[in-house]
Amino acid sequence: MSRSPMALPGEPVIDAAQARAHGLTDDEFAAIERILGRAPTFTELGVFSVMWSEHCSYKSSRKHLRMLPMKGRNVVGGPGENAGAIEVGDGWVAVFKIESHNHPSYVEPYQGAATGVGGILRDIFTMGARPIASMDSLKFGSLEHPRTRYLVGGVVGGIGGYGNCVGVPTVAGEVMFDAGYDGNILVNAFALGLARREDLQSARARGAGNPVLYVGSATGRDGIHGASLLASAEFDAESESKRPTVQVGDPFTEKLLIEACLEAIKTGAIVAIQDMGAAGLTSSSSEMAGRGGLGIELDLDRVPLREANLTPYEILLSESQERMLIVAERGREAELAAVFEKWDLHAEVIGRITDDGRWRALWKGQVVADVPVGAISDDAPVYDRPARAPAPANEAVSTNGLSAAPSPAEAFRAIISSPNVASKRMVFRQYDSIVQGNTVVGPGSDAAVLRIKDSRRGLALKVDSNPRACTLDPYIGAIATVCEAARNVACAGARPAGITNCLNYGNPERPEIMWQLIRGIEGLRDAAIAFETPVISGNVSLYNETAGRAIPPTPTIAVVGTFDNVAVHLKQYFKSPGDAVLIVRTAPPSLAASEYAALFGAADQRLAPIDLRRERKLLDGLVECADRRLIRSAHDVSEGGLAVALAESCFNPGGLLGVEIDLGDSGHVAEVLFGEGSSTVVISASVENIEVLHQIFAPLEVVVSGRVTQAPRLKIGAAIDEDVAALRGLYEGALPGRLERS
Amino acid sequence: MRWGVVRFPGSLDDGDALYALRDVMGQDAAMLWHKDEALGGAQCVVLPGGFSYGDYLRCGAIARFSPIMKSVARFAADGGLVLGICNGFQILCEAHLLPGALMRNRSLSFICDFVNVRVENAQTPFTRAARAGEILHLPIKHGEGCYVAPVAELAQMEERGQVVLRYVDAAGVESEAANPNGSMRSIAGVANDRFNVFGLMPHPEHAVEKLLGGEDGLKIFQSIVEGAR
Numbered sequence: 014m015s016r017s018p019m020a021l022p023g024e025p026v027i028d029a030a031q032a033r034a035h036g037l038t039d040d041e042f043a044a045i046e047r048i049l050g051r052a053p054t055f056t057e058l059g060v061f062s063v064m065w066s067e068h069c070s071y072k073s074s075r076k077h078l079r080m081l082p083m084k085g086r087n088v089v090g091g092p093g094e095n096a097g098a099i100e101v102g103d104g105w106v107a108v109f110k111i112e113s114h115n116h117p118s119y120v121e122p123y124q125g126a127a128t129g130v131g132g133i134l135r136d137i138f139t140m141g142a143r144p145i146a147s148m149d150s151l152k153f154g155s156l157e158h159p160r161t162r163y164l165v166g167g168v169v170g171g172i173g174g175y176g177n178c179v180g181v182p183t184v185a186g187e188v189m190f191d192a193g194y195d196g197n198i199l200v201n202a203f204a205l206g207l208a209r210r211e212d213l214q215s216a217r218a219r220g221a222g223n224p225v226l227y228v229g230s231a232t233g234r235d236g237i238h239g240a241s242l243l244a245s246a247e248f249d250a251e252s253e254s255k256r257p258t259v260q261v262g263d264p265f266t267e268k269l270l271i272e273a274c275l276e277a278i279k280t281g282a283i284v285a286i287q288d289m290g291a292a293g294l295t296s297s298s299s300e301m302a303g304r305g306g307l308g309i310e311l312d313l314d315r316v317p318l319r320e321a322n323l324t325p326y327e328i329l330l331s332e333s334q335e336r337m338l339i340v341a342e343r344g345r346e347a348e349l350a351a352v353f354e355k356w357d358l359h360a361e362v363i364g365r366i367t368d369d370g371r372w373r374a375l376w377k378g379q380v381v382a383d384v385p386v387g388a389i390s391d392d393a394p395v396y397d398r399p400a401r402a403p404a405p406a407n408e409a410v411s412t413n414g415l416s417a418a419p420s421p422a423e424a425f426r427a428i429i430s431s432p433n434v435a436s437k438r439m440v441f442r443q444y445d446s447i448v449q450g451n452t453v454v455g456p457g458s459d460a461a462v463l464r465i466k467d468s469r470r471g472l473a474l475k476v477d478s479n480p481r482a483c484t485l486d487p488y489i490g491a492i493a494t495v496c497e498a499a500r501n502v503a504c505a506g507a508r509p510a511g512i513t514n515c516l517n518y519g520n521p522e523r524p525e526i527m528w529q530l531i532r533g534i535e536g537l538r539d540a541a542i543a544f545e546t547p548v549i550s551g552n553v554s555l556y557n558e559t560a561g562r563a564i565p566p567t568p569t570i571a572v573v574g575t576f577d578n579v580a581v582h583l584k585q586y587f588k589s590p591g592d593a594v595l596i597v598r599t600a601p602p603s604l605a606a607s608e609y610a611a612l613f614g615a616a617d618q619r620l621a622p623i624d625l626r627r628e629r630k631l632l633d634g635l636v637e638c639a640d641r642r643l644i645r646s647a648h649d650v651s652e653g654g655l656a657v658a659l660a661e662s663c664f665n666p667g668g669l670l671g672v673e674i675d676l677g678d679s680g681h682v683a684e685v686l687f688g689e690g691s692s693t694v695v696i697s698a699s700v701e702n703i704e705v706l707h708q709i710f711a712p713l714e715v716v717v718s719g720r721v722t723q724a725p726r727l728k729i730g731a732a733i734d735e736d737v738a739a740l741r742g743l744y745e746g747a748l749p750g751r752l753e754r755s
Numbered sequence: 756m757r758w759g760v761v762r763f764p765g766s767l768d769d770g771d772a773l774y775a776l777r778d779v780m781g782q783d784a785a786m787l788w789h790k791d792e793a794l795g796g797a798q799c800v801v802l803p804g805g806f807s808y809g810d811y812l813r814c815g816a817i818a819r820f821s822p823i824m825k826s827v828a829r830f831a832a833d834g835g836l837v838l839g840i841c842n843g844f845q846i847l848c849e850a851h852l853l854p855g856a857l858m859r860n861r862s863l864s865f866i867c868d869f870v871n872v873r874v875e876n877a878q879t880p881f882t883r884a885a886r887a888g889e890i891l892h893l894p895i896k897h898g899e900g901c902y903v904a905p906v907a908e909l910a911q912m913e914e915r916g917q918v919v920l921r922y923v924d925a926a927g928v929e930s931e932a933a934n935p936n937g938s939m940r941s942i943a944g945v946a947n948d949r950f951n952v953f954g955l956m957p958h959p960e961h962a963v964e965k966l967l968g969g970e971d972g973l974k975i976f977q978s979i980v981e982g983a984r
Contacts, residue, residue, distance in 0.1 A: 173865050177896070178806045180767035265765050265809025357764060443865045445896045447961050447968070448804075450771040464966060466774070580966070 070393030097549025122167025142206025154195030196559030236332025303390030471579025491536025506639025507574030519563025603690030759797030802843025844954030861937025920944030
């Protein structure tokens with residue numbers, strides 16, 4: 014049975030022009046008419062426009078995402094749920110995902126970032142997992158850009174304001190400043206939850222006749238078309254006017270929702286549950302019904318509203334925050350309602366599951382939308398957009414400043430004070446990193462380390478990106494990014510176990526951007542296969558571009574690793590004077606994509622191919638060293654290169670130490686001291702373990718290059734001799750100095 | 756001994772306090788629900804950290820009106836031990852069970868960090884396991900921890916020994932730099948004049964295990980246990 018929905022009084026005429034105003038192409042509009050066998054109503058047009066938007070449908074990336082390895086021995090549950098999960102042992106599973114909130118955060122930084130955190134947390138607890146950690150990857154424009162400091166303040170304030178109040182620790186992250194993000198910042202929010210395997214929830218509806226419950230905040234007009242018009246289009250002069258499409262967050266309600274949902278799940282009365290995220294009620298209802306191959310009927314008159322006169326169009330498209338949709342076992346509604354009442358939240362039955370495969374909405378006694386479920390949840394168009402490598406640039410070689418290359422000491426001081434290299438303490442100090450009592454290693458180290466209560470097990474996690482490398486080569490850059498995130502986790506002593514990713518690129522309708530995206534996915538695929546770390550969840554953010562200028566290609570990669578015994582975890586800090594300092598690397602150092610090159614230029618800006626077998630060897634070696642307690646510290650050489658990594662290893666909070674390094678007769682001092690172009694790790698170990706370390710890492714290059722000293726001085730050959738306390742002053746003072754200056 | 760940890764809507768460190776008491780210290784501790792008035796026979800009531808009721812009006816301002824706070828006030832009036840940590844400290848000030856008030860941090864931003872606090876009075880039921888002058892290394896995490904009180908009242912409090920903890924540097928010296936939030940007289944924790952109600956901004960429940968930031972917080976809880984014996 015399907016009564017054709019009627020147009021409501023005062024609604025605009027539905028034609029191709031109206032469809033274009035909704036971000037739909039003429040072909041897409043024709044497809045909608047074909048599917049329905051008639052013109053859509055205004056409400057239906059709105060529904061198709063959000064569900065077929067790039068943000069919700071992945072129509073440009075979907076074809077290519079299929080190449081990613083999503084399965085693995087440790088993967089629990091299939092793809093298509095709200096977030097993936099991996100086994101961590103003793104019956105525990107870790108659920109994690111990263112998601113972008115880029116466009117809203119540029120338009121309204123505080124609420125944009127805050128609701129990014131809120132949304133990703135809901136994706137986790139909707140799986141039945143208690144969120145136990147957050148991370149954020151932030152990319153801002155140059156500090157000289159007039160909007161940057163406003164955006165930093167707003168985004169950091171929003172992440173803290175929401176995360177601190179909801180009681181989930183922010184344990185790691187990254188912050189970068191680059192003129193490539195002047196017009197489009199990136200805010201990628203990661204969350205991880207823990208669940209007992211048997212408690213994992215589904216977002217797949219079952220059982221025709223089962224009631225559909227709405228819980229959480231009432232629906233208002235905020236966020237309408239956030240997913241379609243804001244997140245799926247480039248910025249232009251009008252973007253500021255889209256500020257009302259940004260949602261407003263309420264972390265207190267989110268905290269209540271977390272507790273109430275986890276308690277409600279324990280009753281066993283929930284069949285399926287999903288967050289009302291992008292495209293709100295429309296996406297959550299159609300996706301749950303679609304996964305179950307069923308239909309759903311919604312009575313919009315029963316949806317709790319913040320103001321009385323919302324139209325069906327607005328109710329269905331609102332992205333008001335802190336709302337969840339639940340399919341319950343029939344007859345157990347009251348039991349669930351009691352749990353939500355306890356937490357001062359309301360649960361309202363607003364519809365039911367049907368078996369006719371239709372997604373139907375009723376309002377004031379009439380049908381206002383009636384479409385096949387699959388047409389909006391699953392069968393959005395999939396595009397195979399043309400991709401083309403850009404013509405090689407003529408001046409790929411930057412000789413900027415080469416003639417007046419600084420002395421190693423000058424270069425070192427400049428690099429360690431660079432905002433991209435220097436300490437981000439002033440940012441992460443604003444985040445609660447210890448609530449819930451699991452944080453063994455918090456922000457500021459290679460990877461965060463969490464213990465799992467009532468077990469010896471633990472987790473390590475890190476989020477990384479390397480837009481400079483991805484700009485030089487989007488394929489090698491993506492591999493380098495996965496390697497770095499995995500290496501950070503392995504430096505903490507954990508075995509990399511799973512990946513989540515957020516792919517941030519420009520406008521996919523441009524072939525060069527599409528090429529960057531595909532090459533990025535290929536790089537991610539190859540590294541994930543080599544490390545046996547399945548990609549269990551992810552998100553794609555396209556159209557990060559303003560006035561035709563795209564952001565640098567930025568695949569953001571988070572790696573989660575597991576410990577059988579968290580007590581073996583390592584930190585980056587040297588511990589004992591007299592220990593040998595060893596440098597392990599997979600390839601010769603290079604200045605490509607380094608901070609040095611950004612500041613002073615570099616003759617050769619080509620990335621060498623990465624040998625993934627050698628990268629794997631490095632990861633395995635680090636994990637073995639930790640398990641056998643053969644080393645006392647491990648630190649990844651990343652932003653700034655070896656000299657900075659050595660300095661950071663000396664900044665032991667328990668008391669500064671020093672290091673004396675002899676690099677021999679290296680002809681390429683800048684490459685060795687400041688190169689970031691190969692995977693390199695600084696480790697310290699008791700002298701008697703040197704022999705076995707060589708064996709463990711063979712055939713990688715292991716250079717025994719010096720020793721830890723009690724005196725806090727950093728000495729590297731004849732090139733550098735600095736007081737460690739002074740270096741720490743530069744390192745800690747740089748970012749506050751740049752951000753607080755008025 | 757028997758402990759009760761109050762869970763308000765928006766409490767965040769309630770589970771951590773319970774874990775510290777029950778799992779780490781082996782105490783008999785239970786969660787108390789804000790809508791109840793029963794204290795479950797607790798010999799010490801803990802008001803935990805967090806953002807009770809979202810702290811939307813003023814930190815702790817709404818929580819003080821919850822049903823359980825009536826019982827907590829009666830319990831305190833009868834001499835029962837009440838420990839307020841962070842948001843709990845703010846609630847105790849709002850409820851006038853402790854003197855003074857907690858304002859926005861001097862930096863105007865939230866601060867999460869480890870600090871050193873000096874035990875100024877080791878005779879209280881909350882600090883008797885420490886030595887006078889002992890330095891405790893504890894975490895703070897708050898946006899509104901700047902302690903203020905009328906100057907005359909502060910002088911009286913100092914005289915009576917109600918200033919129990921003060922922020923200091925690693926060497927035990929008070930300084931502007933070591934005062935993370937701008938509190939008057941670097942005050943980190945205060946007791947009432949009967950010494951049965953104690954509030955502090957640092958989180959002792961987050962410093963009870965070597966693996967996670969040390970064990971200095973145990974001193975506070977052990978003091979209370981020793982007093983009950």
